[in-house]
Amino acid sequence: MRKHNSTNALNEQAILDQCGMAYTLSLIGGRWKPSILWALIRNDKVRYSHFKKVIPEISDRILALHLRELEADKLIRRVVYAEVPPRVEYELTDLGRSMEVMLEQMTTWGAFHKEAVKGSAT
Amino acid sequence: MRKHNSTNALNEQAILDQCGMAYTLSLIGGRWKPSILWALIRNDKVRYSHFKKVIPEISDRILALHLRELEADKLIRRVVYAEVPPRVEYELTDLGRSMEVMLEQMTTWGAFHKEAVKGSAT
DNA sequence: TTAGCCACTAACAAAAATGTAAGTCATGCG
DNA sequence: CGCATGACTTACATTTTTGTTAGTGGCTAA
Structure with missing residues (x-):
């Protein structure tokens, strides 16, 4: 706390x-949030265990924490199915989807910057 | 280290x-980097002391640290004038200027998100 | 001669973010 | 019963980031 x-x-x-x-x-600046967001942009609905599959290094603690933060910020939605064993799916909200363009731009610029820095002097 | x-x-x-x-x-994710970048977008050339004026709460340590990081990442340039007392000016490089569009989009989206979250339920 | 200016830096301290390991819950299956 | 399942918590340890305080250097104006 x-x-x-x-x-x-x-x-x-x-x-x-x-x-x-x-x-x-x-909102998007946790260590693993970019990865989480990418998974959701590409997959529509993603289960907790699937996150762990596509982001193997993430710890349970941080995954759960980041998911709760993204949910609190209304970027993702948590859908629980009353089954046993439990099933929980995450998906982007409309608000979450509204940042796709921005995220793509960040990705593009990042790649551009990385290239630019690699070779040049100034 | x-x-x-x-x-x-x-x-x-x-x-x-x-x-x-x-x-x-x-690259842009330090606590005060957004503020530093804004100052540079708006002012072209900014002196160390001017940063402290427009960002009063920042500490010397972090200001210097962030400036050095931005410089190492080729986003800003440090120009030293051999005067006494010393004068140092910072300005965006071309690479730095190339992120303006992206930064504006982040600002816009941030404002949009803040509005959206204020009133709604989902 | 001493104080002030500017742009820092160093040593230390606190707070925040992340990681590790182990447990929890309800249920269906052997 | 006892174990496996999936999606988490909890307690604790470590790492990283930020903040605080007190300096430094060379010159110049009082």
């Missing part, structure tokens, strides 16, 4: 309030 | 290698 009055936390809050860009980063 | 063989570091590296989006996030 996070302290709500450390300088650190106050600073972060202030930034998020005024800067849309920082706010966006806070 | 970072350990280069902790699980943590290895995971991060693996992600950056294969995912352009995560790579992009790693």
Whole structure:
């Protein structure tokens, strides 16, 4: 649990309030969130165990944590089927899907930057 | 200094290698980098002390650190004038300027998301 | 001579993010 | 009964990021 009055936390809050860009980063900026989002963009519905298959290095703890954050931010939806053993599927919400264009641009620019840096001097 | 063989570091590296989006996030994803980048987009040339004026809460340590990272990633350029007291100006490189469109999109989407989340249920 | 300026840096401390290992739950099957 | 299943928690350890405080250097104006 996070302290709500450390300088650190106050600073972060202030930034998020005024800067849309920082706010966006806070939503998609966990270590594995890009991977999770990619899986959902490509697969429509993804089960917990499938995430673990396509992102083998992720730990249960962080996977669950990231999923809950994305859900709290209304980017993904959690659908539970009352079966045993349990089945849970995740999918993008409309809001989640609305960021696809942006994410693609980030991917493209990232690739571009990586290329550009590889060879040049300035 | 970072350990280069902790699980943590290895995971991060693996992600950056294969995912352009995560790579992009790693370049612009420090707490104050959005603010720094904004200042540069709006002002062309910015001095160290000016950063501190427009981002009052930032600490010297982090400001210098972020600037050095952005420079190492070829997004900004550091120009030193041999005067006393010293004068140093920072500006975006071409590569840095090439991300403006993307940053604007992130800002726009962030604002959109914030609005969308404010009122709705799903 | 001392104080002030600017752009930092170093040593240390705190907070936040991530990772590890082990357990939980309800049920159906042998 | 006892074990397997799938989707998680929980307690704890480690790593990474950020913040705090106190400096540095060379010059110049008081």
